[in-house]
């Protein structure tokens with residue numbers, strides 16, 4: 001096994017692996033999620049020294065602690081410089097309340113942070129091993145665009161993005177369909193769950209092994225690693241002893257980035273877990289009983305319409321619990337969200353509080369925020385701002401804004417009767433030429449398609 005940091009599966013039945021295998025496999029063969037056996041810790045002096053340096057160098061230092069045996073320092077340094085060539089504003093809203101804008105990347109959502117580094121690392125590994133890879137990703141909106149953009153034109157890698165034709169916005173679709181080259185978008189006549197089912201079946205299909213299939217969804221540890229960095233960065237731009245982070249959450253990948261940052265030594269006083277009407281986590285914290293929301297509730301913060309967050313298995317694991325799904329002999333899920341061991345509720349309640357925010361509260365928050373501060377936020381960020389306001393404390397709070405308001409023009413127009421400014425990354429999309437195939441929700445048709453690429 002290569003590498004210093006070893007990974008095990010949350011389901012405890014898969015062999016240990018190094019980072020490279022965890023990255024290229026995505027999910028462990030026992031359907032668990034990969035967790036590092038040990039989390040590197042930074043000293044207070046190291047964390048203080050981040051005040052003097054810029055984002056790419058902080059990324060290099062934090063990520064380097066995990067990958068120092070896997071990627072040469074000079075290469076990692078170059079990767080972080082190229083990946084993080086955009087601004088990461090920490091905006092002071094009022095005394096003790098800040099917004100962290102994770103929206104300035106090329107597809108205007110926080111998914112760019114993970115996608116851009118992951119693409120570079122996968123590309124490096126493919127080159128080193130002289131291997132061809134096919135990245136398969138099912139998307140309900142933002143992930144597909146970020147992944148497609150990040151992998152565009154990388155040689156020896158093809159990206160196949162499946163999206164539900166009727167469930168993505170026009171701008172989200174165009175972020176996937178206007179690139180061409182090695183990016184192959186597929187519009188499925190079905191729902192997001194159908195896209196995900198096709199992807200999962202492809203991973204388990206022996207006849208597709210020669211394609212070098214790899215996944216880029218948020219169960220991949222490679223997606224979490226880059227998301228640790230902006231928590232360190234945000235803290236370094238404040239003048240504070242400690243901080244509370246408020247994280248708008250769906251699959252809890254963003255939140256897990258923060259939790260790893262805390263375990264690495266960042267003085268986080270608490271996390272506010274902000275969810276929309278999919279309230280399985282706040283209910284769990286309150287009652288100790290975990291019940292997925294099935295089917296998930298449809299809210300305007302569509303990237304957070306998740307009733308059973310996949311990364312919750314990692315959170316349970318870190319707090320001594322074991323969350324899994326019950327499966328039949330073929331691996332098909334019979335019951336999702338099976339708590340085999342309950343996590344330490346006392347520690348969980350010390351480190352986290354959680355709020356479910358209604359659609360009405362989201363609307364009111366967007367309107368109020370604009371009236372009070374002249375600042376436009378969008379539904380995901382508004383879930384965070386509203387949750388931050390419910391949290392009673394004199395701590396410094398940093399709330400994360402995860403998408404640019406211009407991704408939700410209809411909503412903003414309806415609430416405020418204004419058109420959000422369109423960032424350059426999105427502006428070019430409106431008249432770009434689209435190229436994608438349409439497909440019925442049919443596995444064999446999809447299989448033929450990827451085999452012939």
Ligand SMILES: *Cc1c(COP(=O)(O)O)cnc(C)c1O
Nearest residue numbers: 142250251252253254303402403
């Ligand atoms: C994906 C996404 C989220 C949710 O992030 P998780 O890591 O799934 O919790 C929130 N906001 C936006 C805009 C997203 O694209």
